[in-house]
Amino acid sequence: MVDQAIGMVVALGRVSPDQGWTVLREVSQRTNIKLRSVADMILVWGRTGRLPAEVRTVLEEVLDRLGPTQIPGAPPQG
Template sequence: MVDQAIGMVVALGRVSPDQAWTVLREVSQRTNIKLRNVADLILVWGRTGLLPADVRTVLEDVLDRLGPTQIPGTPPDD
């Protein structure tokens, strides 16, 4: 399950697998949600587009730090 979530972050966040692992780990730490539960949320997000706002905010922050990405379903920066 964590491997699938890493793949999802790689595909949608346009980062390397190592960076995706870092993303999952940091989202888990910053939201105080167990890593496997963050992985579940990421997989649900990939299927439905739904992601809790607090997790989305942290995910965007971490991905922004790793490079220029645009998370699907978010408005573009102006």
């Protein structure tokens, strides 16, 4: 499950697999949500488009640090 979530982050965030792992770990730490739970949320997001706002915000922040990214379904950045 974690590997699949890393794959989604890699594909959608246009980052390397190592960076994908780092993104997942940091989102987990910053939201105080277990890594497996964050991974599950990412997979559900891939199927349904739904991701808790807190997780989406931190995910965007971490990916933005690695380079400009527009997460699908996120409001346009201005």
